[in-house]
Amino acid sequence: MKAIDGWITAPGGFTAAGVKAGIKASGKEDVALIVSENLASCGAVFTQNIMAAAPVLFSRRVAAGGYARAIAVNAGCANASTGERGLNEARAMAGLTAELLSCGQQEVFVCSTGVIGPFLPMDKIVRGLKDAYRELSVAGGGKAAAAIQTTDTFIKRAAYEFTLEGRTAVIAGIAKGAGMIHPDMATMLAFITTDAAVSPAVLSRAVKKAADLSFNMVVVDGDTSTNDSLIALANGFCGNSLIDSENHPGYASFFAALTAVSVDLAKLIARDGEGATKFLEVTVDGAPDFAAAKAVAMAVAKSPLVKTAFFGCDPNWGRIICAVGYAGVNFAPEDLTVALNGVEVFARGGGVAADAEKLGAIMKERDIILKLALGAGQTSATVWTCDLSYDYIKINADYHT
């Protein structure tokens, strides 16, 4: 497996486009199409939010079908809390795309991201989808990545080559936003394409598993949006024999590449959290099981007190061990250890006298690895997050509906 410099169109048989349809106030690209030449296997994970937006309700049924040709996306309006009309308009987005591609309406995923509440500007959406269809190309991957952004400060993409039966397969992904990182932005979206041949059932399970190791390990503010969608398409252009079981000889390398793309995108999302000045990787070792390890890592990564301490460059282990203590996981306080970029700050039930100068330098770094060991088992989990700064408040308080 090797990281490559490529867009979502890097895998064979995929084209994409991103166009300016006038939905975003900024006038930037806001409608994207991602298309497979043939009917691809699909796998997807959607928000668990009960207020799930219309495009999520529609796309869940596409995912259930197991096969898809395309993903139609708009940014600038989430089509959330829009009732029956919203559902009809999501269906219309799929219908128009299906007409353009001469495929079935149930073979087109629909995603929207943006403000919750308003109805879609359907005239702009229709024009945008038609324009995007005309511009579909392998070179269009970059503009598609731009079109799904809202207030992301940089484009999030990842691509890998891996070997399947001696052939070179490619997997690539793009993403935007973390949780509800932007005011009212019903976010996150992530799309992954691969030219590996994978059956819908295997792809579906693999995507859920990869999401649990990546997107589900990111926390910015703990808000789970109404539109979160992760969609993967596998079109088989690579020519490998169909990976139709986890026991297939190609499964392991496929899953490793899928997880690598997912983790890369997830980390980029944490790094671009609203107002972030620091990227934090929180690893918990020595937990009795994954759920426990994740619960502790999440408690620490979500704690506003921990996050503001990192913003303030303060190696404040008191806040960290406090969050560990309320995570609902059993361990012996005297077995807990805490280290910041390799420097131990807590052990044997109390603080460790650390080199203050060294610790001060670590706290000024952009990337900080916080390692916790519970001494209560053999399992680990890693969560990615960012610090909590004035800018988070500014971005979220100054914004008005």
Added chain:
Amino acid sequence: MKAIDGWITAPGGFTAAGVKAGIKASGKEDVALIVSENLASCGAVFTQNIMAAAPVLFSRRVAAGGYARAIAVNAGCANASTGERGLNEARAMAGLTAELLSCGQQEVFVCSTGVIGPFLPMDKIVRGLKDAYRELSVAGGGKAAAAIQTTDTFIKRAAYEFTLEGRTAVIAGIAKGAGMIHPDMATMLAFITTDAAVSPAVLSRAVKKAADLSFNMVVVDGDTSTNDSLIALANGFCGNSLIDSENHPGYASFFAALTAVSVDLAKLIARDGEGATKFLEVTVDGAPDFAAAKAVAMAVAKSPLVKTAFFGCDPNWGRIICAVGYAGVNFAPEDLTVALNGVEVFARGGGVAADAEKLGAIMKERDIILKLALGAGQTSATVWTCDLSYDYIKINADYHT
């Protein structure tokens, strides 16, 4: 039941004191004693944090005994993450107090609040406890309330008179801090005294029940500290027949008064949340049960996006319904309604066109009542919180260990 203007010494048979022992850098009162003339029934609730501080470990055993004479408190140092030495020093605080009062060491509660990590300055503690003992008086309630504060911006107290068998009973309480509302402050403490005669078993159950309706319904930043303690003493000076069962004719009015004091203190804690510019009461109606109602109210009250919207005076229902949707409670989106100070902003699955001017005026108010109805049952729950402002970040990021 009638609210009265009184300190924790308002119930008969209680004295208190607060003295300056030099533990707080500010030089303000930092050691308090609250004493009952006789051995009182006790009931208590402590933090569930696994990293529970030494005074919590000690006081849990006092509570288990059912009876206590006194509460010895210091602010400025939490005696948390201090291991065996910390436990010995908590025991020493109780031992000295017991010696002064000529009672058993297991009849003295010990509470500490302040920075996590350092050991107690025992010379100052000893001097402080001796000074406090000398100054014990009915008039000392005010100074005791001052001594338990750390960065609270105002003193939190409540007192009520209620009738028991024709006699006037009094119940009073003081509190400090909410969750870990202050940097490293291992907080909250709440003490309640009453001259009603209540058995330890009934008092213990009543305190847990009252806490579930009050202190456990407050959220500032979601951090549960290492030192949280709620302790109630009932000394029987009122002369009523012992309330030794929930079926006792006096139980209902006692429990109502206990709950009233607890709710008053809990609300004051939310109102004094770090950086708070607004007090928010979140009520969820129409839930299938209390746990569900509380889960929804807590999801909304904890959401950084909701809290920053209130700071920004933005009637942003999108963020509210999003938090409702991820609370893990089942309901039909079209049945959900949301109202701000009585003005409906969301119903029938979408936004409600509200009077923008009226809504703008409501959002500028200091106190806002957010009412949610799920239409999924008959049960309600109310949670209290505050908004999330620049000052929260300032207080927590600028502070250094």
